[in-house]
Amino acid sequence: MEEKYRIDPELNAVLPNLSEEDYSSLEKSLLTDGYKGAPIMVWGDVIVDGHNRYEICNKHHIPYEVKQIDFESKEEAVRWMVRQQIGRRNLTPIQRIEIAEKYRPFYTEKAKENMSSGGKKYSPKEGLQNSSTLSNENKIDVRAKLAEVANVSTDTYSKGKKILESGNEELIEQTLKGEKSINKAYNELKASQKKEFDKKIEGISSSDLKSELQDLKENKRKEVAKKVRESREKYGIESPEYDEAKAEQLNVEIQINELENASCNSDGIERVKQIQKRYRDYLDVFQEDVNWLLSMEFYKNDEEITSSIHSELRNCMERFKGVDSLITRMTIDDLGCIVINK
Template sequence: MRNYSIYTLKTKLEFTNLYQYLGEKDYKQLEQQILCHSYHTPICTWNGIVINGIEAYELFRKHSIPFRIKRLHFSSKEDVISWICTDQLKREDLTNINKKYLIGKKYDAEKILVSRQLSSTNKSHISGASIAAKKISEECNVATATVYKYSAYSSALDIIDEKVPDLVKRVRSGQLWISQANIIELSGLSKEQLLSLNNYLLAEKIEHLSYHDMKRELLWNNYAKPILKKESSVSIPSIRNLPQFDPDAEIASLTLTIPSWNSSIERVLKVSDFKIASDTAKYKLKYQLMCLISTTNNILKKLEEI
């Protein structure tokens, strides 16, 4: 078999984490193809590292069957990450969760690549992040704000993965459903807290973790600091004393509240050092700001319709 050999290659978690692994049925089908010598797709590598076909590579090695490799050339690991994400995003069997994760990771890689390119052409004053977000937005047919949200989501998953890989594995495989917002909340917990939470989910066979679960069923206060205060008891006025309906009330209230948001944001810009702030804090802030942008755009559209 010309150009076929049992190569010894390396794997890198940073790359293999981008791969959506096959289900049991498809995995067995792949194994059967390899055993019957009917699988001829080469294993793609970069500097001796597997960057595509990880499961096929493992099966070839397991059964000591020679295979081909295809050496690809990239300038940096960010180029590799972007290539892997693009390749994985083409899959018809890609789950929605992994699609979000890959878009977020591709944006993070492209952001570095664009910023590096701008710096080399003395255009470092231009935002590489916004250019990368627009590029990914067009390629993946999603809104720019959504790209930012997916970036925060994928970063939060990575943080949890460093502490409790099994939890992220079950989320990305579809065995456990947790919303984007709750994933970002969970990323702020310690390894011990996440382990306790994961063990509880497994013991109780919980497959859908909602915010309500975290607050009530999972006794959220045992895992993190309280984030909601008990509502103070307020006397409900009788029907006779109810104020007349004011159509401007909610809008006026929001109008009066927004200046305080702007003040808080400006204060953070002045006194905070983003370089030394924790990744968890920055990811949470990024996510909430993207949500704010999305909601603000919706209100502006409503106002334009008038």
């Protein structure tokens, strides 16, 4: 069959990619049973659903069925394609979010167009006035629109997006399979990130802590402030891009606060370590001296008092060991206080 339809790269990006195993299985089924099921959907000469079946049928000259569908714009075509994928089978919330994210570029572009309408440039001083000239129907909340497509709340959508972008493959897979809810996975992600940050702080020296703190204050703080300003000027203060930039700015300030506390506490930790080392060194020397004294005999006014002295020395040594146990378990908590670990 002569090929007469094409695959639009931009629309193709919206469609799910089949794994090699699934593609091979589909190819085997078409070769064995022929073309069955729903027709290949096309918009003019562009395929909007069934691109894998179309590719395989053309490759092996297998007859196939085609059905035309009309759209007013590419945006409408993408919306239809996304909803087709979401409604095709039972999906977990995060799977619906993953599919809906493919529609983000179209909403983002539309939001940009609306922000620039009216011929006025958004400025820090006039931003609120300019944004108010846009009618409510022209404003686009990208996050809200995508959450609507995925049939989840905006809060759930934001959490799901952060999970998908986290790089934690195990957590992503567990959430995609429905083994963990988005809320549970998100809380685990935040706890994991906090643990990694704490471990990072614990593993570096006081001078490195101060160096990183300086970098956060002098570079990262300026970087996120610029991002906040640019997102405000480009998208407006009611946009999700501005919200995300502000959230990143808040996160930097939290890190600065934690590092400042850690930097102060690291001095206390170093002091505790010095005390612990000095006491251990002293105890080793004292133990040697006590052992030597325990090997000697003692007399007072020609009366042997060895047993009494040895007993006192042993009691003294045990008390020093008790203090050593206490000092060994000392550390500094987040508030800069000395705590004794169990």
